[in-house]
Amino acid sequence: MTLDTVSILDGNNFAVSDRRGDMEATPTDNHGLFYNDTRFLSRWVLTIDGRRSTVLSVDELDYFRVQFFEALATGTVYVDSRLSVVRERTIHEGFRERIVIVNHDKWPIAFELRMDADSDFADLFEVKDRLEKKGKLTRRVEAETLILGYARGLFRRETTISCDVPGEVDSKGHRFRVQLGPRATWIANFDVHAVRRLERKQPRPSIVGKDGIWRAPEAASEPDLDASTKQWISHAPTLTCEWEPLMQTYRRSLIDLAALRFRSPLTSGVVPAAGLPWFMALFGRDSLITSFQALPFFPELAASTLQTLALLQGRIDDPFRDEEPGKILHELRLGEMTAFEERPHSPYYGSADSTPLFLVLLEEYERWHRDHPLVHALRDEAHAAINWIDRHGDRDGDGFIEYERRRETGLENQCWKDSWDSIAYADGRIASSPRATCELQGYAYDAKRRTARLAREVWNDPSWAEQLEIEAEVLKRRFNEEFWLPERGFFALALDGEKRKVDALTSNIGHLLWSEIADPDKAAECVRHLMSDALFSGWGVRTLATTEGSYNPIGYHVGTVWPHDNSIIAWGLRRYGYREEAATICQSMLEAAELFHHRLPEAFAGYPRSAARFPVEYPTACSPQAWATGAPLLFLRALLGLDSDGEHMLVEPALPAAMPRLELLDIPGRWGRMDAFGRARSAH
Amino acid sequence: MKTPIKTVVRQARGLQGLVGTVRVDIADRPTATIEIEGCEVVVKPGVDQADAVFRINSVEDLKLLLRGELNPFVASLQDRLEIYGDLKFGLQVILGLQVDPTFSERLLDQERS
Numbered sequence: 001m002t003l004d005t006v007s008i009l010d011g012n013n014f015a016v017s018d019r020r021g022d023m024e025a026t027p028t029d030n031h032g033l034f035y036n037d038t039r040f041l042s043r044w045v046l047t048i049d050g051r052r053s054t055v056l057s058v059d060e061l062d063y064f065r066v067q068f069f070e071a072l073a074t075g076t077v078y079v080d081s082r083l084s085v086v087r088e089r090t091i092h093e094g095f096r097e098r099i100v101i102v103n104h105d106k107w108p109i110a111f112e113l114r115m116d117a118d119s120d121f122a123d124l125f126e127v128k129d130r131l132e133k134k135g136k137l138t139r140r141v142e143a144e145t146l147i148l149g150y151a152r153g154l155f156r157r158e159t160t161i162s163c164d165v166p167g168e169v170d171s172k173g174h175r176f177r178v179q180l181g182p183r184a185t186w187i188a189n190f191d192v193h194a195v196r197r198l199e200r201k202q203p204r205p206s207i208v209g210k211d212g213i214w215r216a217p218e219a220a221s222e223p224d225l226d227a228s229t230k231q232w233i234s235h236a237p238t239l240t241c242e243w244e245p246l247m248q249t250y251r252r253s254l255i256d257l258a259a260l261r262f263r264s265p266l267t268s269g270v271v272p273a274a275g276l277p278w279f280m281a282l283f284g285r286d287s288l289i290t291s292f293q294a295l296p297f298f299p300e301l302a303a304s305t306l307q308t309l310a311l312l313q314g315r316i317d318d319p320f321r322d323e324e325p326g327k328i329l330h331e332l333r334l335g336e337m338t339a340f341e342e343r344p345h346s347p348y349y350g351s352a353d354s355t356p357l358f359l360v361l362l363e364e365y366e367r368w369h370r371d372h373p374l375v376h377a378l379r380d381e382a383h384a385a386i387n388w389i390d391r392h393g394d395r396d397g398d399g400f401i402e403y404e405r406r407r408e409t410g411l412e413n414q415c416w417k418d419s420w421d422s423i424a425y426a427d428g429r430i431a432s433s434p435r436a437t438c439e440l441q442g443y444a445y446d447a448k449r450r451t452a453r454l455a456r457e458v459w460n461d462p463s464w465a466e467q468l469e470i471e472a473e474v475l476k477r478r479f480n481e482e483f484w485l486p487e488r489g490f491f492a493l494a495l496d497g498e499k500r501k502v503d504a505l506t507s508n509i510g511h512l513l514w515s516e517i518a519d520p521d522k523a524a525e526c527v528r529h530l531m532s533d534a535l536f537s538g539w540g541v542r543t544l545a546t547t548e549g550s551y552n553p554i555g556y557h558v559g560t561v562w563p564h565d566n567s568i569i570a571w572g573l574r575r576y577g578y579r580e581e582a583a584t585i586c587q588s589m590l591e592a593a594e595l596f597h598h599r600l601p602e603a604f605a606g607y608p609r610s611a612a613r614f615p616v617e618y619p620t621a622c623s624p625q626a627w628a629t630g631a632p633l634l635f636l637r638a639l640l641g642l643d644s645d646g647e648h649m650l651v652e653p654a655l656p657a658a659m660p661r662l663e664l665l666d667i668p669g670r671w672g673r674m675d676a677f678g679r680a681r682s683a684h
Numbered sequence: 685m686k687t688p689i690k691t692v693v694r695q696a697r698g699l700q701g702l703v704g705t706v707r708v709d710i711a712d713r714p715t716a717t718i719e720i721e722g723c724e725v726v727v728k729p730g731v732d733q734a735d736a737v738f739r740i741n742s743v744e745d746l747k748l749l750l751r752g753e754l755n756p757f758v759a760s761l762q763d764r765l766e767i768y769g770d771l772k773f774g775l776q777v778i779l780g781l782q783v784d785p786t787f788s789e790r791l792l793d794q795e796r797s
């Protein structure tokens with residue numbers, strides 16, 4: 001999100017406005033109130049006597065609440081305003097907005113206040129792709145409530161807008177003729193409610209107590225976001241560090257992870273939504289990686305993510321949804337285009353890595369937290385996932401996972417770099433399909449090794465364990481033979497549809513370290529490339545090296561720097577013993593975080609660090625984005641060398657000089673809670 | 685007057701491991717019960733105590749769901765299906781019924797007496 005917008009969110013309910021608090025959706029400004037992938041409000045504009053107020057300050061109190069301080073300017077050099085305006089907005093199945101107007105003058109004042117509202121009920125995909133609506137928009141007034149509606153067959157959505165101060169309500173909004181005495185205050189509370197099932201939900205009138213604070217009549221049944229956030233943060237390990245920016249980035253990550261939580265009705269816990277604004281939905285890959293990053297901090301994310309994805313694991317063969325038995329979903333959407341099967345996201349399964357990553361997280365979760373009831377409960381799902389890797393993931397039986405969409409509505413690339421142009425040769429030509437990207441093979445290798453351990457140690461199935469270990473070793477040997485580019489000294493990005501090596505130098509080779517599929521001598525060469533000027537920008541490892549034909553520093557997957565990518569690479573470097581290189585990446589990314597107000601975005605531009613004193617923004621990056629939010633947590637793990645050997649927590653710090661001392665206290669795991677300490681050592 | 689739904693017994697591979705009962709409400713009227721035990725599924729008229737409730741818009745939608753011709757998520761997003769009670773169990777049942785749909789030829793025809 002750009003810095004000229006203000007967002008508040010709670011799971012997949014979020015509101016985006018300008019810095020005045022107004023919402024005016026345009027093709028370039030994605031303002032509005034969004035809920036369940038639908039924009040329930042596209043216009044929300046406050047005027048006083050036909051004029052808009054001037055913003056003085058914005059106080060982003062919490063991720064779910066914001067205050068706008070404004071004045072009605074006179075147009076002179078000196079603002080000299082008699083009226084000040086405060087708008088306090090809180091998100092919850094819509095939002096509530098409290099408007100406070102203060103007359104600072106010693107004379108009475110009369111004015112007309114209008115709150116204009118409208119909704120286009122756009123599906124998130126329509127907002128992104130600028131498509132036309134197919135249903136009918138309506139507006140009516142009932143009992144001083146403005147009701148904006150949309151209907152397409154049985155699919156109906158409404159936005160109800162009510163206010164606790166009597167006024168005039170017409171089809172465009174609310175109007176109030178206000179007489180305000182000297183030094184007097186006028187307060188109105190708006191309730192904007194997103195209604196999905198029309199006959200079952202009624203707009204809730206808001207209630208204002210004597211203290212002027214809004215209270216919902218059903219407060220007991222609604223989540224207390226304040227208390228929930230405090231509890232969430234209090235359960236996290238405590239970080240102490242002499243480097244203040246890291247402390248702030250850590251706190252920002254904890255809060256953003258709280259903001260991105262989905263309260264899944266299917267399980268008792270929460271799962272992370274992927275990112276604001278485009279990806280406030282359940283994503284397999286993003287939820288799994290975020291849960292992995294957060295495992296030493298919030299293990300409940302992993303448990304809930306595994307349970308939710310297991311429940312929605314593919315059962316049938318459905319080409320439209322790219323669904324196959326055993327496959328873990330890519331993305332679940334709830335908007336109109338999904339409802340009418342104009343998009344396949346009900347759910348969509350076009351992700352070739354979610355399934356092995358599901359197994360990776362399951363094993364890592366058990367190793368850290370020894371939740372045997374959950375691991376036993378997911379045994380059948382683990383079997384189904386392995387079967388998918390062998391039968392459907394490996395489409396042509398060559399031993400490698402490859403992907404190819406089966407319908408035009410599916411994703412062309414079903415790896416984490418899922419934009420259309422991400423898988424290209426060094427000369428920039430796009431590779432043919434099906435594509436077997438290298439990191440998919442690493443994930444499959446890791447998944448089989450880890451599942452083998454669970455089979456042997458938890459499920460008491462040694463023969464399956466042995467079979468999986470043999471398959472993993474065969475995969476590793478063949479991968480090192482068939483993906484290696486001896487003339488360039490790194491692994492091919494992919495094998496194309498004709499089994500030719502796609503020879504571009506990319507960050508994907510870093511994922512191979514995480515999976516430990518690379519032979520040590522080949523890993524050493526990959527590390528050299530990862531830390532070279534071509535890949536390492538000085539802030540982080542680029543998705544594509546500057547030497548390659550497709551390189552573009554502001555290309556989504558062909559030159560930008562992705563924090564989550566770097567966190568995986570840093571952790572991979574630690575697994576191969578490259579402590580200093582891992583620390584370099586952690587430090588530079590955390591320095592970048594400081595310059596992004598302690599919140600790493602989804603991605604940023606790949607310009608070299610020498611080009612500017614700050615990392616350059618990527619124009620449409622999501623922020624907060626779950627796996628970018630989780631990246632600092634995995635950086636901390638990499639810096640402290642935290643791991644579990646199945647019984648104890650292991651600590652092997654490798655800190656850069658900028659972080660002379662690091663303490664992480666009360667790290668949860670099968671050991672209960674333990675502390676980790678690290679300090680930087682001088683070169684000698 | 686509409687007669688109740690006929691009793692039908694089928695094997696449903698996708699329901700393996702599930703045990704429980706789902707009540708089916710058609711257009712808000714309790715209409716039938718689905719009993720699941722192992723892979724056996726019994727759809728019968730009448731209403732028993734249930735772990736979950738499927739509120740379905742019409743008999744035609746029930747047929748489409750049981751035949752695997754209407755995606756449960758699509759049905760839910762179009763407000764043609766709601767699941768109450770034990771959501772997890774209800775979802776497991778409705779998704780499990782999509783595997784090799786055993787109700788695909790003729791069933792659950794409502795007859796007029």
